Amino acid sequence: MHQHASLNRSAAIASIGTAVFLLALKGWAAWSTGSTAMLGSLADTALDLVASIATLLGVWIASQPADDKHRFGHGKAEAIAAMFQIVLISISALAIASRAVEEFLAGSTVEKAEGGIAVSAAAIVLTLMLVAWQRHVIRKTGSIAIQTDSVHYQSDLMLNLAVIVALVLDHYAGLRGADPLFGIGIAAWLGWGAWRASQDVLDQLMDHEWPEEKKDRFLQVLARHPDITGVHDLRTRTSGNKDFVQFHVWVDPNMTVREAHRVMDELEHRLAVEFPGTEILIHPDPEGLVDEAGQAGLDVLPPIRVNLDQS
CATH class of the missing domain: 3.30.70.1350 (Cation efflux protein, cytoplasmic domain)
Structure with missing residues (x-):
């Protein structure tokens, strides 16, 4: 159990470090390009950071031994942390969709797409490394908080790829409106990921029977x-x-x-x-x-x- 707790903490700390680094990169890219898709990616990364901190807190509390007030242990802290992440993901999806609709109606265009593409490519590489470590930890510990965090970062892979495609179509192919449309697609993808992740979390909170x-x-x-x-x-x-x-x-x-x-x-x-x-x-x-x-x-x-x- 001590080894499981250490692995869970390591995955949560790696998630926080990745989110902080990507937040700085995407902040610069969103400011320099004016891309709605990049802005959505930035908002998602900001929520990643908050969610990862919640995950670290959740796995730390869950690793505490049973006491007089919690005779069955503190394991549900992981499910609570995971539910907090799901709420944040849902809020992020709604905010991105709203922003994308506004940009589409306004007919905004993307500038300096090269920087945004480079940042998104770097984000894909870092996220792949993080997800690989998270999967290793999940196989060892079965942590639902790390699993939910991993689902979010796996969606980030598609999100960053979508940002690259949106920037290329909008800036180089001249397809105006591609960027906000991809932003709407990203929001829908995040919402679907939140819905899927919520099923396992609710099962734990409601003491669902084993499969x-x-x-x-x-x-x-x-x-x-x-x-x-x-x-x-x-x-x-x-x-x-x-x-x-x-x-x-x-x-x-x-x-x-x-x-x-x-x-x-x-x-x-x-x-x-x-x-x-x-x-x-x-x-x-x-x-x-x-x-x-x-x-x-x-x-x-x-x-x-x-x-x-x-x-």
């Missing part, structure tokens, strides 16, 4: 234990990069408390190998005991009976 394939893999591990004859009331959720699971299991009603405890320890050990870092809560029941809804386990995974009733 079915992950739950099936979890049940398969339980099915391999010879002393378990049924599983029911399985409940799962994710907070930050930590998973939580609770469920009831059927065991021989003639088992002693000590024997049942041994079985629970064995289950926890097997699950820890397949699902490291997962917090697991197991409740043993005598075989045949029905749940609160009055339903017994179902024959789903041999050799055990499995009931995924969430009541």
Whole structure:
């Protein structure tokens, strides 16, 4: 967990450094060219900086250990930081679209396109390097805050490429209106990226169940234990990069408390190998005991009976 926290912080700090450098470059380019597309790119980078700072704060809080007031840890701080980013991206998209419409109606033209093209090309190279590091960190930690930040920077690749195309068409090909039209397209792209990123964030904040394939893999591990004859009331959720699971299991009603405890320890050990870092809560029941809804386990995974009733 300490290594994951360090990786997440490194990705957030790299994101902040990249945003600061690009903010200075794009500020000069937007001032010298008067390009709406470049101005949109500048606004996006400014929000990148704010969002990256929020990401750093989020992953730092999420890495703090559980305490008396937060017994399940601070993992949801990542989701909150990611939601803050999504709000900023949405605001940025609306502002860029509004500016683009104004420039299109006014018939504004682009000047000194060479500088804007050079800056956008440099931004693409730096962003590619950052996204590569972010993907490495996400594979290692599964951080949703870094994932959302990476989605934003991946959209920046398309954004910077669109700026180059807009400048070339407007300044060199003489297609007046190409720059603000590309600005509108950039705004739409950012809005779509914010919508996609919001799905995973809302799932965490609302304690959405694991994907079915992950739950099936979890049940398969339980099915391999010879002393378990049924599983029911399985409940799962994710907070930050930590998973939580609770469920009831059927065991021989003639088992002693000590024997049942041994079985629970064995289950926890097997699950820890397949699902490291997962917090697991197991409740043993005598075989045949029905749940609160009055339903017994179902024959789903041999050799055990499995009931995924969430009541």
